Amino acid sequence: MSAVKNAFVLFLGLWLFLHAAFAGGQRIDVSDATAPAELTFKVHDGFLIVVEGQIGTLSKLKFILDTGATRTVVDKRIARKLGIRGLPSTLLAIRQTPEAESAIFSNVRFGPIQATNIPLLIADLASFTESAGGVDGMLGLDLLWANRIEIDFAARKLLVNPAITEASQWLPQGERVCITTAQIQGYPVRLLVDTGMDGILIYHDRVPQFETGNLKVVELGHSMFVNELMVQNIRVGTADIQHPNVLLFPKAPAGFPPNVDGVLGTSSLRARWLLLDFSHNNFAWHR
DSSP: OOHHHHHHHTHHHHHHHHTOOOOTTOEEEOTTOOSOEEEEOEEETTTEEEEEEEETTEEEEEEEEOTTOSSOEEEHHHHHHTTOOOEEEEOOOSSOOOEEEEEEEEEEEETTEEEEEEEEEEEOGGGTOGGGTTOOEEEOHHHHTTEEEEEETTTTEEEEEEOOOTTGGGOOGGGSSOEEEEEETTEEEEEEEETTOSSEEEETTTSTTSOOSSEEEEEOSTTOEEEEEOOSEEEETTEEEESOOEEEESSOOTTSOTTOOEEEEGGGGTOSEEEEEGGGTEEEEEO
C-alpha cells in the first residue's frame, strides 16, 4: 500500500471526531491504578499501533489505538458474539457512509482503564479499511482522554498512566485532544495528533496562504482524487521532517475544531518515543 493510500486507512477516525458524544452515565474507572501500567503492542502496516483489550467476557481482543477518533468502534462480529445489537447510527467516511450502530457496552477494559455502561459504535471495520484484517475494534478518546500515554516504538511498549484532574473533567470534548504546532512553507499550522493516520493532512481554507502551484493529484482509492502538497520538509517542534506526505483538502468539514488546521499522523515523525497527555494537551516526542 502506498504512503498516500496509507494516509486514508484510518481517516475514518478523524471523521468520527466530528460526531462524537460523551454520553451521560458512562464511567471510566482508573482509580485503582497507582503507577503506570506497561503494555506491549504490535505495529500493523508499518504505522498502526495494535493493543490488546477486553469487552465483556471476550479477552485478548485486538484494538487499533486511534487518537484521531473520539468514539471507540467495535467490529460487528465481536458485538454479535456478545449478543449486542444497537440502534442505527452513522459513520461518515470520505468515500462512503458505512452502516453503523450505537449500543451500550457494560464493561470495556484496556490496560488499567475500565469503562462501564459506555456507548460505543458498532461497524464492519473491514468494509472501509484494508488494515482491519484481524482487528476487533478501534480505541478512541472516549476511553483514552483521561490518561497519559507514552509510546516506546523501539521496545514496542506503552506506559498508561491516569492523568485526570478535577479541572480536566470539565474540559469540552473538543479540547480532550493533543494539538501540536508545525511550520509548513514558513507558515505556522496547528495539527491534531493522530496515531491512526499515516501522513499529514491540511485544510486549505484554514491556511489559504499556502502556495498551491506545486501540487500533484493522487488517487486515494476507489476513484477519489486529492491534492498532494509537494514540500521538501516541515518542522515539528525543533526537528525537521524530510519529504513528508502532505495531503491538501480544500475545506475542513463542519464541526472540525476551529483553531486546528489539519491532522498530523504520528508515523510522519519517525519517532522512537511519543508522549500523549490528552487532558492537559501535552504532546512530546523524540527520535
